[in-house]
Amino acid sequence: MKTVGRKASINSSEIIEAAINLVGPHRSISSLSLREVTREAGIAPNSFYRHFRDMDELNIAIIELAGKHLRTIIREARQLIINEKSVVRVSVECFFNEMRQPGSTLPILLREGTVGSGNFQAAIKKQLDFFASELQIDLVKANALASRYETHETPVVAKAITQLVFAMGGNALNAPDSDLK
Amino acid sequence: MKTVGRKASINSSEIIEAAINLVGPHRSISSLSLREVTREAGIAPNSFYRHFRDMDELNIAIIELAGKHLRTIIREARQLIINEKSVVRVSVECFFNEMRQPGSTLPILLREGTVGSGNFQAAIKKQLDFFASELQIDLVKANALASRYETHETPVVAKAITQLVFAMGGNALNAPDSDLK
């Protein structure tokens, strides 16, 4: 598949990478400016538009990437689950372990909270819902082995655990390591 | 106590009020500009400095106000608590009820999440800790009546409930009313 015209010198992933480079403990993606990102990426401001319509589109792409990453990690770890207790335990341990990894996109997902455009917030909600629904599947399985609650409660339980874990993660972000237990 | 010089035509509370006016579903305090706030308050940009050093100081003042407000509300409702279940139930009901009140400062507290300066984030954490510690007191009382867990677990339980409630609140902010159950 050949194309005509000048070869692209940068791709969307590299722009995403540049944006991720810029977020830190006190900097959220939704506060980044277009020019900051292009500066970091080493391209002219207008080149940005070749890859994303605007910053909102870039931010949503990053959130989706972070969510995908998280689910992969958790899914792998879930292989060993045998009962309800370990579903939660394993999920939580994985979650916190991943958060400590340098360069993880998970902190980004957590830090965004509930600010930003409507589309952006919807993107975040979607990722949290994915997490909850996977957790729910495991809870159902675990409950089949040793039933702990009514089956109609499972979605609620999954959602509660998800929110708790994410809230703890968000807090832990700005806490000393010693609090991570 | 008399003072000399021109009478002040605006006070800090009115500036705080103006800032609160500006926050909405997709607008967090930490994203407001100094000029926006003064425009809303009907004063010249530089007059801001008579009352706050910078936007960070204003934002922290608002968070502390919101936290104080929340604690008052919850404290009143806690009078009727008799057992562990109702501690949580009453707290949560109060929390969501307050959130539905028009003009409540509670959404502000929730929406900020984990963005903003270090001082600002510390201010938010402090308010959450207040909430948790009051909840803890009630849990201890409730546990004395009908013990449900080891006493050394109480702080953890209080913290978990707090985080869960706040996370649910944050999500509910951007959800249709029907999800508020």
Next chain:
DNA sequence: CACCTTAATATACACTTGTATATTTATTTG
């Protein structure tokens, strides 16, 4: 009244932002 003191405003400056338009640069194809 003149004088002092404080609050508030006016003006100004340097800087950043998003983006519209025009131009240059690199690449493939005839």
Next chain:
DNA sequence: CAAATAAATATACAAGTGTATATTAAGGTG
């Protein structure tokens, strides 16, 4: 090689920002 096409950049502009400095306005005190 020249033409066509696509990517990237250059230039520019209007709008917004925080804040330094100078000025004006309003109140109390001698």
